[in-house]
Amino acid sequence: MAMGMVAVAAASPASAHRLSTSQTALNDLYFYWTHLRWQALGLIVLFITSMVPREWARRGSVLLAGAMLLALMLVPILGVEVNGARRWINLGVRFQPSEFLKPAFAVTMAWILSWRLRDPGMPVIGITAGVLALITALLMMQPNLGEAILFVGCWLIMVILAGLPLQRVGIIGGAGIALLAAAYTFYDNARHRIDAFLGGGTAFDQVDLARRTLMGGGWTGTGLWLGARKMSLPEAHTDYIFSVIGEEFGLLVCGLVVIVYLAIVLRVLYRLMNEEDLFTILAASGLIALFGGQAFINIMVNLQLFPSKGMTLPLVSYGGSSTIALCFGIGLLLSITRRNPFLSRSKFDLRRLLEKERAA
Template sequence: MNPALNVARPYMPRPGVRQAPAATFPRTRRQRLRIWWQEIDRVLLVLVLLLMAIGALSVAAASPASARRLSGSEGTLPDLYFFYLHLRWQFMGLVVLIGASFLPLQVIRRGSIILTGLMLLALVLVPLIGFEVNGARRWLNLGIRFQPSEFLKPVFLITVAWVLSWRLRDPDLPVIGVSAGLLAVVIGLLMLQPNLGDAILFCGAWFVLVLLAGLPLKRIGMLGGAGLAALIVAYLTYDNARHRIDSFLGGGTAYDQVDLARRTIMAGGWTGSGLWLGRRKMMLPEAHTDYIFSVIGEEFGLLVCAMVVLVYLVIVLRVVQRMIGEDNLFTLLSATGLIALFGGQAFINMLVNLQLFPSKGMTLPLVSYGGSSTIAQCFLVGLLLAITRRNPFLEREPLPGMERPL
């Protein structure tokens, strides 16, 4: 027998015969939930929930100070007013967090580009129709009150990650210049509010991304010099920057606030004075938001403050460890940008409370009270959980060339 006759021939449908569609395997809601639970970083999720629990207890401790300060002598607000509101924001944030963690990477990329455009438009509207709180015009009221810069942070970093990942297609594309142009637009809009703290945070997270994308050493020095020059120019021409830097160096209202925050955090010693037994917190201007870390120090002690720092540090290291061996540059840059944003804001807030950094009006992520900030931070963490999802049965190896800068 001719061996060629034994070769299997591919099936060819007869003309005019309608073929049945390929078999599909629809997943039920329970199956999708089971897959999500297997792929999600459960350690990271537990750490985030622990941080939110610490936040709820901390806002309960700080709420009487802020409620009495805002009520004045009339005492119209109950002591736990901000605590009850914070629980509501936390519940809404958890819904956003879990929902975002189900999103596929392609949806995250496309949605982030669209949301970046919408939030930039909202930032343009802030100086025109926004309302002012504590001397800064940062909020919009379009049926709901929100702070556009808070929601811009995560989606902008993902958009920048997408732009920088173009280098894999064409190394000659000016991706760093394009991303720097986007950053300049954001910084310009933030300075109109004024919002120096978020401007610095955006710059820091962007710098981390361009370093990871393979910024040459020569350009690193150039960017460092440009950053120093921009800070000097801001000090000479921008009243908000000059006021905060002068206050940090000594004198002024802002200096008094951070000095009071430092003395408050030290007042509790190693073990703290106990829940609702702190006294110095009653003098803090924003005990439930900007200076909540000081309230933790006074009422729960320096040991608990160290534990909070450790939780943030472990979250950052957990994401970094999760990205080891990642073969998708966009995924790597997105996760790194988000965790740099999250960790950077946390440590800046804590440094301000310790009088080691100028006052920025920046909350402690997932701990401080806030509507926009709580939901935006939960959205950020949800995106981070979605990006770091991994099939536990697949081993990931870096692509050739990924071990060196691209």
């Protein structure tokens, strides 16, 4: 978040100039000061959520998932359209339901999948797949292909950890490829972005502009507020902030940002190696998959290795809904994985637990 504070300060002038009009001229640091307020609120949400008992975190996440799913259903009716996409609801404060649904989705799916320990015959995979299909359909109506892919990836990781047979994984993978082909055929937004990606872009394409901006600073960058290419880059403070970091602070700092994300993901996975509770393993894995997956997609888009998705860089990009929701997700991760360090623990063995349940 400290990196994000500096990065938004670097990107704010570019976005302020692009969004200023003859009637309203935005201050160069307009987005920077607003971002600081969102970060402060996000940190409060993070620390409060992290102190919540695990059982309360689970119950609250299930209730939040239901509320955000309902809000997602209302987006096509009451949603606010921005840049050709209807993803936001304005209730005095504009927010994006899918952002808050992501952490709640991971915890709720973990709760449902953990029912398998009580009844191995319960169709938990089918139940979670039905919920996922509904969410994916609602996201595609916005349109929001990037978030849909993120939800599907998170669910797939969780069901594999829950014991989904590998042959079914292959079937699901084939179905996913078929759905992407269908999206390319019938979904104009996806087709245009994939075509632009495969075609290599043009000098006026935003993904190509992002790559040029990223490479413009070389290894060490031009220096804070000295970048020139960022001034022509759309969404410099949100979707393409990684490119602004590359131009003004250099590719070495971009590498440092990647290392920080990898360190967070690896720290969570290392923490789960000695965990014995299935719900904790699934919930933490889902939350970190969403976090790491979003960072991976954003960085790959900026490197022109992935079609444009309109997805922020976690905890770095400017954003209200994004910052608060990500801080809430990290708070949940801390709450769910907390335990007494003086308690002894053994490695988790799903097969042993299932055999024990059958015997009982």
